[in-house]
Amino acid sequence: MTSERGVHSDQLLSEVAALPQLPGVYRYFDADGGVLYVGKARNLKKRVSSYFQKNHGGTRIGHMISRIARMETTVVRSEAEALLLENNLIKALNPRFNILFRDDKSYPYLKIHGAPDKAGFDEAGTGAQTAAVFPRVAYYRGAVDRKHRYFGPYPSAWAVKESIQLLQKVFRLRTCEDTVFANRTRPCLLYQIKRCSGPCVQLVTPEAYREDVRNAEAFLRGDTQAVLAQLEQRMLAHAEKLQFEQAAELRNQMAALSKVLHQQSVDTGSDKDVDILAVKVQGGKACVNLAMVRGGRHLGDRPYFPSHVEDATVVQDFDDAQDEVQAQPVEVQVLEAFIAQHYIGVPVPPALITSVPVARELVEALTVQSGIRVSAVHNPREQRRLWLEMAEKNAAIQLARLLAEEGSQQARTRALADALDLEPDDLDGFCVECFDISHTAGEATQASCVVFHHHKMQNAEYRRFNIDGITPGDDYAAMRQVLTRRYARLAETGRDSPDASPPAEGLEQPVAPEVEAAPDQGGADQTGEAKPKKTYRGGATRLPDLVLVDGGRGQVSMAREVFAELGLDLSVIVGVEKGEGRRVGLEELVFADGREKVYLGKDSAALMLVAQIRDEAHRFAITGMRARRAKVRVGGSKLEDIPGIGAKKRARLLQRFGGIRGVASAGVDDIAAVEGIGRDLAEEIYRALH
Structure with a gap:
């Protein structure tokens, strides 16, 4: 049996003693099955044993070790394999004491449809030129396949669209959908402004269009000089044949391409595909700025902000000490964690430029994983130095912005708690849930529940509820139904265990099967299944500190009736009543426990936060209602x-x-x-x- 406060079970200690002296990956779990830490080791026995050989007191590493109840290990053949497995597990398990980067690698691509070498006529032999003969260029996000050609990834949608505009200006490739292409009888506006060669009405031959597609692909790969040389040869050939109009078209194309290259003002030399990685750490937060060069063109950058930086770096320093190597600076730990996690499932360019040196083993692991030779340079020269300085400056700017925003968000949360005379044990865990009802003349009624804690909206925890069995347009009945379905199980759990705080499953699990977890930008689950319980800092689970309802005394009275029936605390219910003329900033707060309503003032930080949460609930309800109404009508x-x-x-x-x-x-x-x-x-x- 596992005892508490750092004394581990005999079974766990015997498992540690039996570990082999081989490379591998280890995982620590707490008593509830939560993953605490994932680590790798050249020597599993030496590394893991070091955690249990002395008392670490009240330090952060000691806090983690005291919670270890179970361990799992996996033996691998090499340290490179251990590194890859470690970061796959980190991404999958989200351990509390690892540096963790959010998995938001949904990069856009530039897509050229179809193959450029198809015959010039349809398979039926009618002589009609089909859309497949003239590949279109398009923005794309998703899984890639072999039927089409993809270029990227790009750091943003803007970068893709800018590249498409360049291809239209220089190579005049079409961007219209195939259905539009098939039904055109005259050239569109893009042809008139010289952004398309008009293949839909046969103003360009399949052979000439295929040549433009090949040149566009070469341009995207960075072979710009070869493209210019080929265009020049074709121009001279037309001139020799006295085909001056065709020669003039190619001359204009070369001029447009030269102008684009001049505007880029980047002397790439031999660099065609490069990632520039700069890291900045300050105030317990970190930012990794990733800048991309593809096809010799600088496409822009994208910031990433990891979580668990402070706790994770303490554990990492402990690991380094046990391996008898010098503890790495925090910047190195953060950047290595990013590289290892980011390039799982993402193409790795052959060259990485980093603001701090990274381990040789990490670069070798990337080479093994990608199948191409990857190199990393941390002290570049000339053009690479300019790229890195730009990335470092952007990382510092983005981190400063994050720190300023977090300070402002925390101040707003504190202002709201003070305005309502609340004294939360943990301001970070201060939780607000807000409800809104949306319908059109009673049709497709939906209720939304949005969740706020840790100073931001938690859109992965949003819920939508389909409202049925009420009189169409009865918002009070809809509010009664959604609050009952949301909190009934919490109340039942509280009655079953009066001495214990109600578990958050009651908050997260819908009571009735009609509860929908509707799609949203935050990625809320669409299955309707219960999500994992909500855990606040310190492991506490409880009723929200504040339940907001969008409405005045009527909606608050309905919420009070529901909470009274369920035996829940009435003081957490607050209605957001619209002010005179329904103008923003004039809202008043209505309380369910009999207190007089309060006007916080249009410049109040607390009212700004309440309005933000209320507006988000309204937006979420409306989008769900419209989707449901469209589904019903169509x-x-x-x-x-x-x-x-x-x-x-x-x-x-x-x-x-x-x-x-x-x-x-x-x-x-x-x-x-x-x-x-x-x-x-x-x-x-x-x-x-x-």
Whole structure:
């Protein structure tokens, strides 16, 4: 049995003693199964044993070690394998005492559709030139495949769109959708302003367009001089044949390309694909600024902010001490963590330029993982030095901005707690949940619940509730339903265990199956399943410190009735009542426990925070309501949900009957007459729509 306060079980200590002296990865778990730390070691036995050989007191490393209840290890063949496995596990397990970078690597790409070497006519032999013959250039985000060509990744959508504009100016590639291409009868505006060569109306031959596509790809790869030389040869050839109009077009193309290269004002030399990484640490926070050079062009940069910096670096220093090597500076630890975690599943360029030196083993691991030779330089010269100085300056600016914003956010949270005479044990864990109701004349009613804690909106914890079984437009009944569904289980848990604080599962698990975790920019789950319990700093779980409802006395009275029935604290309920003329800044706060309503003042930091949370609840409710209303009105998803109905059959049905309502009004015989729809399937469709 595991005792508390740093005394570990005999079983755990025996497992430590039996570890092999081989490279590997180890994971520490607490008594609740939470992951504390993931580490790698050249010698598992030596490294892991060092944690349990002395008393670490009340230090941060001692705090972590005292919580270790269980351990898992994995033996690997080399230190490089250990490093790769360690960072895969860090990304998957989110351990509390590791430097952790959020997994937001959804980079955009520039996509050129299709293959440029297809024949100039359609397969049916009709002589018509199809869209596939003239590849289009487009913005793309998602998984890549071999059917198309992808260039990137780019640090931002803006960088992709700028590159597309350059390709339009220089090579005049089309950007229109295939359906638009197929239905054009005359050139569009882009042709008129010389941003497209007009392939949709056969104003350019397939051969000439393929040449433009090849040159565009070479330009994106950084082969700009080869492109210019080829354009010059083609221009001279046309001039010799007295084809002066074609020669003039190529001359203009060369001039546009030269202008683009001049505007870039970057002498890349041999550098075509390079990542520049600069790190800045200050005030317990860190920023890694990633700048990208692709095809010899500087595409911009993107900042990353890790979590757990202070706790994780203490553990890392302890690891270094046990390996009898000099403890690494915090900047090195942060940058190495970023490199190891960031390039999991992301293409690695052959050259990395870093503001601090990184371990040779890390670079070798990247080489093994990517299959290409990767080099890292931390003291560059000439153009590389300019790139790095720019990245370092941007990292400092972004970190200063973060620190200023966090200070402001903490001040707003403190102002709200003071304004409401609240004294939270932990200001970071001060939690607010806000509810709003949205519908259109009673149609597609939805309620939203947004969550605020740790001084920011936690959009991964947002919830939407479909409201049914009420009189359309009855906002009070809708509020009663959502509050009951949100907090009933919490109240039941509290009654079952009166001496214990109610667990947060009651906050996170919907009571009724109708509760939806609706899609949002924060990535809320769409399955409707319960999410992991909410854990605040120190492991405490409790009812929110504040429950905001968007409305005045009526909504607050309804919330008070629900909380009274559930036996919950009425003092946490506050209504946000709109002021005169519904103007922002004139809102008043209405309390459920009988206190007089309060006007905080339009310049109040507390009111600014309340308005932010209220507006976010309103936005989240409206987007969900509109999506649900569109689904009900269009009904296309009903066809998608029928087994045996794919995209082609669905399109035939909608085309034959003019929309989902036409399909719904059709009889079984009419539906069965559609190509590809048998009698059995027609009956299934009829049942599904009725």
